[in-house]
Amino acid sequence: MTAEVEQVSEVFNTILVLDFGSQYSHLIIRRLREFNVYAEMLPCTQKISELPFKPVGVILSGGPFSVYEEGAPHVDHDVFKLGVPILGICYGMQELAWINGKGVGRGEKREYGPATLTVEDSTCPLFEGVDHSQVWMSHHDKLHALPTGFKTVAISGNSPFAGIAHTEKDIFGIQFHPEVTHSLQGKTLLKNFAVKICKATQNWTMENFIDTEIKRIRALVGPSAEVIGAVSGGVDSTVGAKIMKEAIGDRFHAIYVDNGLMRKNETVQVKQTLDEGLGINLTVVDASKQFLDNLKGITDPEKKRKIIGNTFIHVFEKVATEIKPKDGSEIEYLLQGTLYPDVIESISFKGPSQTIKTHHNVGGLLEDMKLKLIEPLRELFKDEVRHLGQIMGIPEDLVWRHPFPGPGIGIRVLGEVTPEQVKIAREADYIFIEEIKKAGLYRSISQAFAALLPVKSVGVMGDQRTYEQVIALRAIETTDFMTADWFVFEAKFLKNVASRIVNEVDGVARVTYDITSKPPATVEWE
Numbered sequence: 304m305t306a307e308v309e310q311v312s313e314v315f316n317t318i319l320v321l322d323f324g325s326q327y328s329h330l331i332i333r334r335l336r337e338f339n340v341y342a343e344m345l346p347c348t349q350k351i352s353e354l355p356f357k358p359v360g361v362i363l364s365g366g367p368f369s370v371y372e373e374g375a376p377h378v379d380h381d382v383f384k385l386g387v388p389i390l391g392i393c394y395g396m397q398e399l400a401w402i403n404g405k406g407v408g409r410g411e412k413r414e415y416g417p418a419t420l421t422v423e424d425s426t427c428p429l430f431e432g433v434d435h436s437q438v439w440m441s442h443h444d445k446l447h448a449l450p451t452g453f454k455t456v457a458i459s460g461n462s463p464f465a466g467i468a469h470t471e472k473d474i475f476g477i478q479f480h481p482e483v484t485h486s487l488q489g490k491t492l493l494k495n496f497a498v499k500i501c502k503a504t505q506n507w508t509m510e511n512f513i514d515t516e517i518k519r520i521r522a523l524v525g526p527s528a529e530v531i532g533a534v535s536g537g538v539d540s541t542v543g544a545k546i547m548k549e550a551i552g553d554r555f556h557a558i559y560v561d562n563g564l565m566r567k568n569e570t571v572q573v574k575q576t577l578d579e580g581l582g583i584n585l586t587v588v589d590a591s592k593q594f595l596d597n598l599k600g601i602t603d604p605e606k607k608r609k610i611i612g613n614t615f616i617h618v619f620e621k622v623a624t625e626i627k628p629k630d631g632s633e634i635e636y637l638l639q640g641t642l643y644p645d646v647i648e649s650i651s652f653k654g655p656s657q658t659i660k661t662h663h664n665v666g667g668l669l670e671d672m673k674l675k676l677i678e679p680l681r682e683l684f685k686d687e688v689r690h691l692g693q694i695m696g697i698p699e700d701l702v703w704r705h706p707f708p709g710p711g712i713g714i715r716v717l718g719e720v721t722p723e724q725v726k727i728a729r730e731a732d733y734i735f736i737e738e739i740k741k742a743g744l745y746r747s748i749s750q751a752f753a754a755l756l757p758v759k760s761v762g763v764m765g766d767q768r769t770y771e772q773v774i775a776l777r778a779i780e781t782t783d784f785m786t787a788d789w790f791v792f793e794a795k796f797l798k799n800v801a802s803r804i805v806n807e808v809d810g811v812a813r814v815t816y817d818i819t820s821k822p823p824a825t826v827e828w829e
């Protein structure tokens with residue numbers, strides 16, 4: 304069955320980005336997709352004979368290494384046998400030069416920041432519309448000589464080889480980074496490469512994606528099997544559920560787990576929106592006791608996350624055995640709302656990044672998991688998922704909902720999670736979000752919540768001494784959640800929220816506002 308299932312990269316003309324570990328590698332993919340060309344990233348160590356698809360062009364990314372160093376990563380030379388255009392960016396260009404003559408070494412000084420490009424060969428299609436524009440440099444090494452078979456096509460003040468091209472083949476190298484927005488015509492250059500040179504079709508649209516994905520799921524699941532889905536009411540899993548529903552109708556069973564760590568009124572609202580609003584029949588499983596029992600006495604954040612992740616899986620496996628598909632088979636698949644950033648993180652050449660915290664991911668935590676995963680969004684970025692949600696008729700409110708982590712309030716009550724502590728955090732959170740919505744700020748903020756700190760502080764209310772806990776409010780602005788800054792509220796707004804929380808929520812003596820960016824902090828407190 305699986306062999307006949309076409310992958311997205313087989314359906315859309317795909318540009319392959321081979322990642323040498325640059326912090327900007329994923330931006331190359333973002334930029335290409337912005338003009339509707341599909342791109343995927345694989346580690347630079349990928350063996351070309353084992354490529355899962357045939358790309359229409361290859362981009363070699365930048366990277367932190369020096370090509371001449373021992374142990375530096377190198378591309379499989381079979382990449383030249385693919386017969387498709389190749390573009391090397393920074394380290395990628397140095398790699399092309401290393402392979403074709405070894406004329407690469409350390410420059411006298413580092414070049415980091417803006418430079419102006421002068422195109423010397425106006426016939427080179429890569430640089431059409433890019434002449435005299437600002438480009439962004441970030442390198443220490445440089446080409447000391449033109450590689451064999453290449454000519455210079457562009458220069459900058461500091462880089463006599465800012466752009467090079469092979470004299471016969473469609474192979475190009477650039478020293479700057481077209482993928483960052485500081486390279487003002489960088490997107491034009493990438494478009495020239497993908498569309499003019501590689502002739503990639505610009506058909507990567509969410510409308511086309513839906514059709515492809517629905518076909519893919521039908522082929523994968525077959526004509527009679529049934530599937531369960533972990534659906535939280537967040538935008539990712541709701542869009543995933545909607546796609547499943549369109550693909551296999553009532554053979555899809557959406558399961559929402561009330562883990563006792565959800566926000567106020569959330570379970571009722573999610574059930575209503577999915578059932579009535581979207582026609583997705585949602586089963587609510589109340590497992591709150593199981594989660595809270597398992598969390599008893601646990602204060603270590605990582606242990607809490609693992610316990611919550613494992614409990615989710617146990618709940619899903621149990622639910623899966625309770626559903627009896629009409630064709631007499633057993634439930635084999637579990638839908639999950641994994642996005643491309645999660646995938647990139649795990650395939651990156653640098654390997655899985657150091658674990659800052661274990662993100663709960665329904666599939667990620669049990670090695671002997673029986674259910675196989677269906678992840679329809681695993682090629683998409685969050686804004687693509689939001690766009691998809693809009694096309695599929697998912698209500699605006701849900702499309703723009705702030706992300707809510709799987710472990711929920713469990714990682715927003717610092718220290719031991721008890722029903723009493725969850726209640727305090729939940730009530731405070733509700734007031735904060737209510738005020739944000741009232742002030743018309745919800746869409747300007749990427750994510751906001753209240754965390755409960757298990758420290759006591761003295762206060763005075765109605766002439767009485769109080770000795771209660773502290774709420775920390777957090778609101779951030781970010782595009783990708785990898786870095787974030789705190790949101791600047793007016794003092795009046797914070798004053799009102801603080802006063803409401805202390806007055807209306809029993810157990811809180813003080814309210815603080817978290818003004819730490821990420822890094823050095825993270826978004827969540829645990």
Ligand SMILES: Nc1ncnc2c1ncn2[C@@H]1O[C@H](COP(=O)(O)OP(=O)(O)OP(=O)(O)O)[C@@H](O)[C@H]1O
Pocket residue numbers: 532533534535536537538539540541558559560561562638639640641663664665704705706707708709
């Ligand atoms: N309470 C829950 N019940 C069922 N599944 C859940 C629950 N919480 C999380 N999940 C599953 O875990 C996945 C990861 O959670 P995550 O919060 O990243 O995504 P989301 O909730 O779909 O969207 P968002 O990031 O916008 O909150 C979800 O896509 C969903 O499959």
Ligand SMILES: O=c1[nH]c(=O)c2[nH+]cn([C@@H]3O[C@H](COP(=O)(O)O)[C@@H](O)[C@H]3O)c2[nH]1
Pocket residue numbers: 608660661662663664706707708709710750784821824825826827828829
């Ligand atoms: O589904 C999730 N499961 C998790 O375990 C988890 N931990 C953090 N987050 C969300 O990820 C984003 C970045 O959060 P951090 O800076 O705290 O890592 C923020 O949006 C966080 O809310 C999670 N989402």
Ligand SMILES: NC(=O)CC[C@H](N)C(=O)O
Pocket residue numbers: 325364365366367368369392393394395441442443444445
């Ligand atoms: N950004 C890059 O790709 C840098 C490449 C190489 N490490 C240099 O310093 O030149």
Ligand SMILES: [Mg+2]
Pocket residue numbers: 535537706707708709
């Ligand atoms: Mg969520």
